[in-house]
Amino acid sequence: MSARANTQVVLRAHPRGQPQERDFGCVQVALPQPADGQFLIRNLYLSLDAGFRQWMNEGAGDGYLPGMQLNQPVMGLVLGEVVESRQPDYAPGDLVMGRTRWESYSLADGTDYMTKLAADPDVPVSHYLGVLGPTGLTAYFGMRDIGRPKPGETVLVSTAAGAVGSVAAQIARIRGSRVIGLTSSDDKCRWLVDDLGLDAALNYRSDEGLAAGLARLCPDGIDVYFDNVGGATLDTALAHLRIGARVVMCGGLAGYNDTTPLPGPLNMFKIITQRALLQGFMVTDYVAEYPAAIAELAGWLKEGRLRGAEEVVEGIEQTGPAFCRMFAGGNRGKLVVHVGDRSRG
Secondary structure (H helix, E strand, C coil): CCCCCCEEECCCCCCCCCCCCCHHEEEEEEECCCCCEEEEEEEEEEEECCCHHHCCCCCEEECCCCCCHHHCCEEHHHEEEEEEEEECCCCCCCEEEEEECCCCCCEEEECCCEEEECCCCCHHHHHCCCCCCCCHHHHHHHHHHHHHHCCEEEEEECCCCCCHHHHHHHHHHCCCCCCEECCCCHHHHHHHHHHCCCCEEECCCCCCCHHHHHHHHHCCEECCCCCCCCCCHHHHHCCCCEEEEEEEEECCCCHHHHCCCCCCCCCCCHHCCCEEEEEEHHHHHHHHHHHHHHHHHHHHHEEEEEECCCEEECHHHHHHHHHHHCCCCCCCCEEECCCCCCCCC
């Protein structure tokens, strides 16, 4: 096995603003060999997650995750198969998911939230990075513990056509709420309503504008706002909260490409007057609850109540371009890169 090469996607330049294809490149290096306590993963899928963009900036690193360094593999989530092991808890053939790097093979030791998966043969394995993986789990726990949507309530979800947003919106619909999705095009609005079953969708880039659109679609206000964006979108949503509203702070896409911090929301006083809850969370706070949550999500998936919206890009060389396209709004649902297939036999 040592004669085979490992393809890595490296960071060629710290992105300035929206990521560009020239910020990434591919290199070939020797296949790593596991030391005592390690195992080697042959990656099957790479996850493309907008949240990792903020750790690509020069000088990034906040104690939660380290900043990414130039000419080093890009940090990311992977799903793969153990092919060699010197770690007693992991055996060849095990299917695993965790945080390593964008590469065809990864060394791991069981940390970095590495999880062994008992994959359902009736579900595409890529879904364990999407609707049944960190994406779906983020939506699940954010809605369950902070949003707490109820029948008859109005729920607003930003980037509703994206990976987390598309799942969060469907969970609120399953809970019996009236769900409105924010997205960036009329085509995505139609997809959210016709394919995912949302009650309404709003193109925030339309001539009508976000504030007017929310006044029209939510005349009585918003009970739950699941925020993946921050910035001006959050500020506008705060102005439409009902008394007792819950705001789920999940992501800050509006600021990921900015070189200076976004100004704080002007409508924060609404949290006081509307007696609202505004709370952030990290999906890694819930690792012990992953199996039960995945089981419930998988049940909804099989019943047809939940759709695993997904786009699969072929080939590790397309990872950088696909990541850039995601920031240009060129995808629906979860975006993953297919690197290889699972062994047979």
